[in-house]
Amino acid sequence: xxxxxxxxxxxxxxxxxxxxxxxxxxxxxxxxxxxxxxxxxxxxxxxxxxxxxxxxxxxxxxxxxxxxxxxxxxxxxxxxxxxxxxxxxxxxxxxxxxxxxxxxxxxxxxxxxxxxxxxxxxxxxxxxxxxxxxxxxxxxxxxxxxxxxxxxxxxxxxxxxxxxxxxxxxxxxxxxxxxxxxxxxxxxxxxxxxxxxxxxxxxxxxxxxxxxxxxxxxxxxxxxxxxxxxxxxxxxxxxxxxxxxxxxxxxxxxxxxxxxxxxxxxxxxxxxxxxxxxxxxxxxxxxxxxxxxxxxxxxxxxxxxxxxxxxxxxxxxxxxxxxxxxxxxxxxxxxxxxxxxxxxxxxxxxxxxxxxxxxxxxxxxxxxxxxxxxxxxxxxxxxxxxxxxxxxxxxxxxxxxxxxxxxxxxxxxxxx
Amino acid sequence: xxxxxxxxxxxxxxxxxxxxxxxxxxxxxxxxxxxxxxxxxxxxxxxxxxxxxxxxxxxxxxxxxxxxxxxxxxxxxxxxxxxxxxxxxxxxxxxxxxxxxxxxxxxxxxxxxxxxxxxxxxxxxxxxxxxxxxxxxxxxxxxxxxxxxxxxxxxxxxxxxxxxxxxxxxxxxxxxxxxxxxxxxxxxxxxxxxxxxxxxxxxxxxxxxxxxxxxxxxxxxxxxxxxxxxxxxxxxxxxxxxxxxxxxxxxxxxxxxxxxxxxxxxxxxxxxxxxxxxxxxxxxxxxxxxxxxxxxxxxxxxxxxxxxxxxxxxxxxxxxxxxxxxxxxxxxxxxxxxxxxxxxxxxxxxxxxxxxxxxxxxxxxxxxxxxxxxxxxxxxxxxxxxxxxxxxxxxxxxxxxxxxxxxxxxxxxxxxxxxxxxxxxxxxxxxxxxxxxxxxxxxxxxxxxxxxxxxxxxxxxxxxxxxxxxxxxxxxxxxxxxxxxxxxxxx
Numbered sequence: 041x042x043x044x045x046x047x048x049x050x051x052x053x054x055x056x057x058x059x060x061x062x063x064x065x066x067x068x069x070x071x072x073x074x075x076x077x078x079x080x081x082x083x084x085x086x087x088x089x090x091x092x093x094x095x096x097x098x099x100x101x102x103x104x105x106x107x108x109x110x111x112x113x114x115x116x117x118x119x120x121x122x123x124x125x126x127x128x129x130x131x132x133x134x135x136x137x138x139x140x141x142x143x144x145x146x147x148x149x150x151x152x153x154x155x156x157x158x159x160x161x162x163x164x165x166x167x168x169x170x171x172x173x174x175x176x177x178x179x180x181x182x183x184x185x186x187x188x189x190x191x192x193x194x195x196x197x198x199x200x201x202x203x204x205x206x207x208x209x210x211x212x213x214x215x216x217x218x219x220x221x222x223x224x225x226x227x228x229x230x231x232x233x234x235x236x237x238x239x240x241x242x243x244x245x246x247x248x249x250x251x252x253x254x255x256x257x258x259x260x261x262x263x264x265x266x267x268x269x270x271x272x273x274x275x276x277x278x279x280x281x282x283x284x285x286x287x288x289x290x291x292x293x294x295x296x297x298x299x300x301x302x303x304x305x306x307x308x309x310x311x312x313x314x315x316x317x318x319x320x321x322x323x324x325x326x327x328x329x330x331x332x333x334x335x336x337x338x339x340x341x342x343x344x345x346x347x348x349x350x351x352x353x354x355x356x357x358x359x360x361x362x363x364x365x366x367x368x369x370x371x372x373x374x375x376x377x378x379x380x381x382x383x384x385x386x387x388x389x390x391x392x393x394x395x396x397x398x399x400x401x402x403x404x405x406x407x408x409x410x411x412x413x414x415x416x417x418x419x420x421x422x423x424x425x426x427x428x429x430x431x432x433x434x435x436x437x438x439x440x441x442x443x444x445x446x447x448x449x450x451x452x453x454x455x456x
Numbered sequence: 457x458x459x460x461x462x463x464x465x466x467x468x469x470x471x472x473x474x475x476x477x478x479x480x481x482x483x484x485x486x487x488x489x490x491x492x493x494x495x496x497x498x499x500x501x502x503x504x505x506x507x508x509x510x511x512x513x514x515x516x517x518x519x520x521x522x523x524x525x526x527x528x529x530x531x532x533x534x535x536x537x538x539x540x541x542x543x544x545x546x547x548x549x550x551x552x553x554x555x556x557x558x559x560x561x562x563x564x565x566x567x568x569x570x571x572x573x574x575x576x577x578x579x580x581x582x583x584x585x586x587x588x589x590x591x592x593x594x595x596x597x598x599x600x601x602x603x604x605x606x607x608x609x610x611x612x613x614x615x616x617x618x619x620x621x622x623x624x625x626x627x628x629x630x631x632x633x634x635x636x637x638x639x640x641x642x643x644x645x646x647x648x649x650x651x652x653x654x655x656x657x658x659x660x661x662x663x664x665x666x667x668x669x670x671x672x673x674x675x676x677x678x679x680x681x682x683x684x685x686x687x688x689x690x691x692x693x694x695x696x697x698x699x700x701x702x703x704x705x706x707x708x709x710x711x712x713x714x715x716x717x718x719x720x721x722x723x724x725x726x727x728x729x730x731x732x733x734x735x736x737x738x739x740x741x742x743x744x745x746x747x748x749x750x751x752x753x754x755x756x757x758x759x760x761x762x763x764x765x766x767x768x769x770x771x772x773x774x775x776x777x778x779x780x781x782x783x784x785x786x787x788x789x790x791x792x793x794x795x796x797x798x799x800x801x802x803x804x805x806x807x808x809x810x811x812x813x814x815x816x817x818x819x820x821x822x823x824x825x826x827x828x829x830x831x832x833x834x835x836x837x838x839x840x841x842x843x844x845x846x847x848x849x850x851x852x853x854x855x856x857x858x859x860x861x862x863x864x865x866x867x868x869x870x871x872x873x874x875x876x877x878x879x880x881x882x883x884x885x886x887x888x889x890x891x892x893x894x895x896x897x898x899x900x901x902x903x904x905x906x907x908x909x910x911x912x913x914x915x916x917x918x919x920x921x922x923x924x925x926x927x928x929x930x931x932x933x934x935x936x937x938x939x940x941x942x943x944x945x946x947x
Binding site: 042142176 | 688735736737738742761762764765848850852859861869900901902904910911914926929930932936938
């Protein structure tokens with residue numbers, strides 16, 4: 041009854057990561073590549089990102105989301121890579137079987153290799169436990185972006201934005217341009233959580249007030265949002281009694297973080313890093329299940345789509361090699377990276393000895409004039425000056441394979 | 457001449473809807489008046505969903521009697537109405553030697569109330585049954601079960617509607633006039649006429665009663681907050697886990713309950729409040745819930761909640777009086793006006809026996825004739841997520857709309873959304889779709905599927921943007937269009 045399809049590489053997700061991975065898998069010799077996308081068009085969340093700033097690293101141009109996506113969609117079509125739209129993977133097994141539903145039927149895709157590229161979702165009101173009533177007018181920033189940019193629907197007249205993540209900042213500007221009054225952007229941390237350029241271009245340029253070390257403590261209104269209560273928070277991020285203020289608004293936008301969407305990965309038994317909330321991967325972006333690779337925001341939430349593309353190209357390449365039985369079998373065990381001072385996450389978490397690896401880090405605390413040290417077997421082999429660091433921006437370092445060929449231990453830290 | 461109903465039920469909570477369904481067995485013209493935009497707009501959607509066994513209720517009380525009766529028929533009831541039911545069993549955990557005495561008291565009360573299967577188990581057995589739970593002993597009730605409180609209420613109402621009962625939503629009763637042989641019930645600028653009125657208005661039952669002069673009733677709203685934890689953690693417990701009831705005895709205290717859909721439910725708190733519509737959650741409430749739940753299940757994460765909500769208990773005893781009264785079901789002064797006052801927990805479990813009791817009262821006043829074509833079966837809606845791979849394949853082949861997934865967290869298809877939209881009660885709100893089809897209910901809380909649902913409402917179902925509501929009138933989602941749509945590109 042199930043419609044069976046056999047492929048070399050199945051890519052789950054048709055956003056920037058999935059597109060780049062599928063293209064790369066094909067270019068690296070995989071014959072049958074199948075990209076599976078749950079939405080009605082390729083490009084993923086880029087389709088609703090009509091602002092510019094995409095492609096600065098890769099193309100030295102400031103493209104909009106759809107323009108950036110178009111480059112890869114065209115290439116995919118040119119390479120005649122198979123793809124399914126409006127198709128949802130309902131189950132992924134450790135033996136790389138995918139159960140896929142769409143209007144044409146229920147399909148069993150048997151893949152030699154799988155690339156996970158499902159992206160991420162937004163944290164919700166429930167996840168951060170905002171107290172108060174439950175009226176309409178509370179949206180995650182990305183949902184609001186979908187309504188405004190794709191469905192031509194205006195979501196309110198006066199808004200408070202909780203969280204200064206990039207989507208929230210961009211929506212502050214977008215809503216302002218459409219005549220919505222942004223009463224405030226409220227950030228619980230003592231520093232903004234989005235890219236510096238977005239703070240400048242989306243808030244400062246429009247005189248939108250940013251309240252750092254503040255949070256929304258209550259939502260008011262029975263049918264539709266009528267106001268929010270905000271308060272200052274102490275160093276433990278707990279609201280300080282007596283500092284509450286009421287701000288009138290009919291809309292609350294939440295931009296309180298993104299969570300890699302790893303339900304399928306978990307189902308397949310892929311090991312998840314509790315800090316990144318994405319799979320634990322090695323230098324080949326291979327997860328704990330052989331033949332399942334991960335890239336993009338499902339692996340770790342990225343700041344720039346350009347990085348996603350580069351990462352996905354690698355994942356696609358290694359997946360193709362795996363499918364073709366060409367994946368080099370390292371003669372030594374992978375080296376687990378240990379995290380030192382002020383390093384919160386690293387991706388990949390494990391190094392394949394001898395393989396060139398790009399490492400991405402996030403820090404706990406912001407700071408100025410710090411140094412990123414990568415210490416291999418006690419020897420500090422990379423010292424990278426970081427004039428300004430913040431938890432919202434990833435740090436990148438390239439670790440050459442020659443340093444890890446015979447290494448036992450790799451340690452990273454960010455210090456004075 | 458305006459239609460004259462035989463019976464008007466005020467309030468479409470679980471009790472009002474159960475009564476409506478029982479009444480639909482007879483040749484009667486019945487109407488249900490509800491101030492919300494859907495059934496279960498109040499406490500009936502915001503509770504633990506527990507089918508109680510009956511050991512928590514005072515010996516000889518109506519609560520105990522209806523609860524025990526309800527527990528016995530519940531599985532059959534759910535199978536008739538296509539509602540999920542799971543007999544998980546319940547453990548009331550003693551965490552100190554002092555608590556053990558309380559377990560014995562509950563055990564005794566249970567025996568007297570006719571509860572079957574109760575036993576007191578030791579620490580070792582607790583650990584064996586629930587490895588994550590900390591306790592020195594427990595009262596084990598194998599017949600305690602869980603259901604979905606809102607799906608049951610919806611199913612009661614749908615089955616009643618299938619059998620001819622009329623539902624009027626957004627119809628808040630503002631006045632009642634006693635005429636010679638009937639009542640004139642005013643609501644939202646309109647009125648409804650009925651020979652007999654059943655007041656099942658929950659938190660507002662005292663206000664409704666006072667409209668025709670019963671001023672002796674008083675409802676004391678008592679808010680209970682809940683936190684729902686991601687279903688990723690559902691393996692932590694297999695049964696309901698309760699503390700021994702707190703000293704003030706008016707409530708059962710914070711407990712940990714599996715739900716039929718998977719997530720774990722924590723709560724509720726108990727706060728007597730003034731405003732009976734204030735279903736806000738509070739920071740202290742949420743923190744208290746997590747703290748108390750973790751005392752008994754330390755491995756429960758404090759960070760992985762999906763949502764928090766609250767419901768208001770309709771108590772008929774004040775905090776000062778101990779907060780614990782029995783159900784009041786009476787028609788003392790005007791036999792054609794039946795008041796149900798203080799129908800709080802175990803109202804869900806007790807709903808059908810309670811409804812049968814009300815019908816019996818009615819039968820003494822109005823001659824009831826059984827309908828020959830009454831159909832007690834309300835088929836369960838198809839849920840793609842619950843089917844095997846082969847069943848899914850077959851279903852999608854027959855109806856391709858089952859292959860189009862709208863909600864990625866709960867795997868709900870477009871066909872299920874459309875079925876929910878076409879419900880017999882005529883409810884068209886987002887919240888109505890949510891409770892019927894489980895869209896917007898998963899861990900992303902509608903972050904993705906809301907966009908798809910809005911697109912379906914606009915494009916497939918031709919709902920204008922200003923007709924899209926979360927729930928009640930006033931809970932609009934959109935304030936306008938971003939751009940006028942008739943602007944054409946000029947070549």
